């Protein structure tokens with residue numbers, strides 16, 4: 179997986195809870211996600227049509243405490259299933275953050291991102307370089323890239339895939 | 351600039367002179383890893399599905415029935431004994447030695463085990479798949495919980511982490527009789543709120559913490575996650591060091607915060623002003639002084655879980671109930687957190703006192719906390735010293751669960767209504 183992306187920005191607010199705003203927990207409890215298709219439900223409590231409108235490669239931009247609440251990874255999986263290429267937030271909940279890296283969902287924590295992006299802006303992100311270009315406003319923003327050993331995990335497609343890669347290479 | 355105990359533990363583990371908050375690190379696993387074989391059998395099941403035929407180091411993997419005790423739900427497709435046996439077969443096939451396989455009768459609730467077995471060492475790091483792993487912070491060990499997505503650590507033998515900022519809580523003065531570590535934590539939660547320490551380490555200091563038992567400190571650290579914290583920790587003192595010296599030959603190096611360590615925040619409280627605290631349903635975050643809950647009639651009471659059920663908790667209950675009876679119409683479940691606690695409490699006469707008072711003494715396990723033993727019936731009102739009170743967690747969703755210290759729970763069981771324990775001390 180390359181670590182640069184280009185896509186349309188979807189902008190949401192603060193404190194998106196993994197079980198309330200990201201995935202409707204009650205629907206999950208009622209057994210409506212037994213098929214493992216969390217993408218069909220992702221962000222529907224905030225925008226019922228989101229899974230239909232979002233396109234592969236689009237980028238999610240949110241406020242503070244993104245993915246708070248229980249560390250249920252269905253939220254991260256759902257975002258990947260609808261094709262979100264990267265999540266950028268002012269700050270992340272600890273579980274959401276580590277689940278993203280461990281599942282291979284590229285993630286950037288960047289204070290000031292909400293002022294930099296408006297709904298629908300076209301963004302170009304380079305995870306290695308630590309740069310986000312807003313192609314709509316023609317402005318750029320820098321961030322500290324994740325260390326290489328974490329980018330390797332993301333690039334491999336998550337911790338399990340990364341472990342499999344090390345096994346295949348005879349490294350462990 | 352000085353460093354906090356958490357930063358020093360991580361730096362030592364990584365093998366570098368220092369680490370900074372926000373930095374990402376990875377380090378190898380050199381303590382044992384406890385893999386749950388009953389309802390907590392997440393690791394084993396995940397691992398089996400991944401099809402990996404090796405563990406990073408089978409000698410470091412311990413298999414323990416750590417949640418359910420002997421309990422099984424009729425609706426489950428598999429009994430806990432069956433689940434344990436399957437996990438044991440899996441572990442053996444990957445080379446886990448027989449002595450690493452623990453059976454009922456030698457264990458207890460998952461976060462009691464690493465202390466009793468001296469796996470979580472002062473100055474070390476301890477990892478476990480359950481949320482309340484930070485409990486081990488009570489002995490100056492950094493406890494970090496892993497998620498199911500991190501099962502790969504059993505194959506890799508290392509994991510990555512982000513160094514948290516630390517918040518210092520300085521609790522000075524002396525606690526009133528009948529006020530316990532539990533009350534200190536709930537008081538702090540009431541002050542800083544459920545997002546008061548998000549992603550940070552809570553470091554508890556001051557004369558109140560210095561004079562507190564190890565059991566009280568373990569309780570405070572166990573509950574730290576309810577402020578959003580990554581972990582909680584207390585500097586280990588002589589009694590902690592003696593505990594481990596008596597139980598293990600494995601060398602350990604306790605760590606301590608520097609005097610000029612940098613904290614994200616420092617909170618100071620006067621411990622002598624802290625009353626017993628009660629968490630009021632339905633939210634985990636609503637904390638009131640006991641005086642505001644006194645008189646609420648109860649039908650059940652519970653001492654146990656990873657947040658209590660330690661020697662001191664049972665002892666305080668026995669002290670309050672000695673020569674008296676549990677109120678008519680109240681079921682008082684007391685569950686020692688480990689077989690070791692049960693044995694010590696038995697030798698002290700604590701178990702006999704509780705039985706004479708009419709308490710229902712359960713086998714070491716999580717017991718009522720997740721609604722295993724004696725699940726709450728419709729519309730029951732319970733006060734527990736367990737971790738949380740999410741509706742439905744301890745049984746029927748209509749049941750109301752208050753939370754308080756073991757002293758408050760015992761006093762309430764005695765009176766049949768929520769009571770202030772201070773008058774019995």
Ligand code: SF4
Nearest residue numbers: 655656716719720737
């Ligand atoms: S006692 Fe309760 S909170 Fe603690 S590990 Fe068991 S179920 Fe979880």
